[in-house]
Amino acid sequence: MNHTPLLPYSLTPLLPCSPAPLLPCSLAPLLPCSPAPLLPCSLAPLLPYSSVRIEILALCRYYLTQMYQPYKQPLMKASPNLKLPEPRILKRVILLCKLLARLYLFLFYGVAGIILRNDLNLFEAFKRAMAGKSRCIIAFRHPNGGEPQLLEWFFLFKLRGKAARKGIKFARWPHAVFVYSYEVVRWGGWAARFVMPNLGAMPIHHAKMDSKGMDRIYKAIAEGPYPVALAPEGQVSYSTDSVPRLEPGVIRIGFSMAERLADKGSGVPIEILPVSVYFRFGVWGKATMEMLLKKVEKAAGLSSPERKKLPFVERVRQVRERILSLNEARYQIKSDGSLPFEERLEKVIMAALETAERMMGVKSEGEFFPRMYRVRQFCWDRIILPDYEDFEGVSQVERSIMDLKAGEAWYIGRHQELIDFCWYFRVPLPTEETAFHNKVEYVQNLWDFANRTMGGAYPDRVSIFPRKVIIQAAPVINLSERLNAYKADKKAAITAAMSDLEKAYLNCIAEANEPDLG
Numbered sequence: 073m074n075h076t077p078l079l080p081y082s083l084t085p086l087l088p089c090s091p092a093p094l095l096p097c098s099l100a101p102l103l104p105c106s107p108a109p110l111l112p113c114s115l116a117p118l119l120p121y122s123s124v125r126i127e128i129l130a131l132c133r134y135y136l137t138q139m140y141q142p143y144k145q146p147l148m149k150a151s152p153n154l155k156l157p158e159p160r161i162l163k164r165v166i167l168l169c170k171l172l173a174r175l176y177l178f179l180f181y182g183v184a185g186i187i188l189r190n191d192l193n194l195f196e197a198f199k200r201a202m203a204g205k206s207r208c209i210i211a212f213r214h215p216n217g218g219e220p221q222l223l224e225w226f227f228l229f230k231l232r233g234k235a236a237r238k239g240i241k242f243a244r245w246p247h248a249v250f251v252y253s254y255e256v257v258r259w260g261g262w263a264a265r266f267v268m269p270n271l272g273a274m275p276i277h278h279a280k281m282d283s284k285g286m287d288r289i290y291k292a293i294a295e296g297p298y299p300v301a302l303a304p305e306g307q308v309s310y311s312t313d314s315v316p317r318l319e320p321g322v323i324r325i326g327f328s329m330a331e332r333l334a335d336k337g338s339g340v341p342i343e344i345l346p347v348s349v350y351f352r353f354g355v356w357g358k359a360t361m362e363m364l365l366k367k368v369e370k371a372a373g374l375s376s377p378e379r380k381k382l383p384f385v386e387r388v389r390q391v392r393e394r395i396l397s398l399n400e401a402r403y404q405i406k407s408d409g410s411l412p413f414e415e416r417l418e419k420v421i422m423a424a425l426e427t428a429e430r431m432m433g434v435k436s437e438g439e440f441f442p443r444m445y446r447v448r449q450f451c452w453d454r455i456i457l458p459d460y461e462d463f464e465g466v467s468q469v470e471r472s473i474m475d476l477k478a479g480e481a482w483y484i485g486r487h488q489e490l491i492d493f494c495w496y497f498r499v500p501l502p503t504e505e506t507a508f509h510n511k512v513e514y515v516q517n518l519w520d521f522a523n524r525t526m527g528g529a530y531p532d533r534v535s536i537f538p539r540k541v542i543i544q545a546a547p548v549i550n551l552s553e554r555l556n557a558y559k560a561d562k563k564a565a566i567t568a569a570m571s572d573l574e575k576a577y578l579n580c581i582a583e584a585n586e587p588d589l590g
């Protein structure tokens with residue numbers, strides 16, 4: 073077992089809140105007092121009579137504290153297409169990450185230390201890939217959102233030293249190139265657009281044909297030497313101790329590459345390396361979870377000092393019921409308390425999807441996830457216009473129409489964000505005996521339920537501080553050894569490999585929950 077401290081545990085009490093409260097919209101509910109107390113000092117010299125001054129200041133304070141502030145400001149303008157450089161690996165960006173990434177991981181994800189389990193699986197897979205003896209695809213789980221950043225930092229700056237202590241040396245400095253959806257750099261801002269392409273990360277469109285993106289991925293796998301990292305879940309799945317769904321893309325890409333390499337007679341196998349990331353919390357995690365639960369209760373209109381006396385399960389049940397009933401009213405669904413929560417939420421999901429599709433002017437037909445991804449792509453293609461590098465030469469009328477369409481897409485996107493999260497939230501309530509890390513995750517997801525209902529999105533997810541990270545690698549799945557079965561029956565071979573990948577994740581979950589890791 074390897075343990076890597078990121079920052080002294082003595083510092084963790086200084087940062088009890090997640091990065092979300094640093095954002096303007098998230099900060100307001102946590103501030104203990106309104107901006108009104110700032111008025112007396114600034115206005116006092118302008119008001120000569122004390123009684124009049126007090127009355128005016130009281131009115132100012134009242135209106136400032138009563139003024140409604142929207143949780144999210146609607147989008148008002150369309151933007152031209154984002155310009156991303158071709159993926160490359162720049163040493164100066166790696167150096168910058170070395171200087172800043174540790175602090176970033178602590179401030180934004182609450183990472184206070186790292187434990188590596190089944191380390192030889194990871195070391196040996198990297199060793200073979202770095203030496204050109206295999207082509208490695210890292211299939212990492214993505215339940216929280218920060219896994220790519222965490223794994224990128226660990227591979228770059230910690231893996232080599234830890235392997236050396238076990239007598240394993242790599243042919244070159246270890247690294248992995250990650251595949252990400254274009255949406256990440258769209259909502260991630262300038263920092264994501266600068267760092268990710270310059271660490272070799274490769275963008276791909278999730279919901280439409282992207283031959284250029286696929287060619288990049290195939291080239292990176294074929295030429296190596298770095299492993300290529302993808303998330304088989306396709307997106308954040310919000311569930312650490314279960315595997316809600318897996319998409320077959322990783323396995324399909326792997327088999328396709330195994331077939332290509334075999335046809336060239338290279339003899340280099342394609343290996344899938346399953347990697348999971350888990351979080352565990354200490355005493356301060358309980359305090360910050362309580363803060364977040366209070367925030368959710370306040371947002372749902374259930375805030376009162378007496379609520380703390382209620383059992384944890386009852387508190388979250390009441391908040392969940394309140395937010396669900398508000399969504400039912402929003403979509404004009406008759407509430408039926410006799411139905412299970414999951415069934416009621418399913419009705420909300422489908423009503424939200426049909427509402428978004430109706431606003432788009434498309435038919436509500438087909439499988440659920442392709443429909444949801446189609447809505448997401450539709451919204452982004454109106455907000456960030458793929459056919460425009462700039463708006464030079466666009467008339468005022470044309471530009472105004474683009475802005476109106478972007479605004480409409482933003483509102484459609486609010487339904488899509490709710491759909492996206494709620495599909496994964498169809499899970500039972502925790503019990504008093506539920507493991508603490510699962511209680512934390514449920515409160516995080518309860519906040520997301522409120523957040524998406526209010527028009528928020530994934531970037532508004534709140535992390536609980538501080539947390540210990542467990543990185544766990546399973547044995548590789550060699551797809552080249554299965555190539556004959558793949559050629560005989562592609563569908564059956566992909567299904568079997570997917571089943572083995574899921575089993576690998578479930579075994580990692582069981583091992584991570586062993587008592588010694590608490």
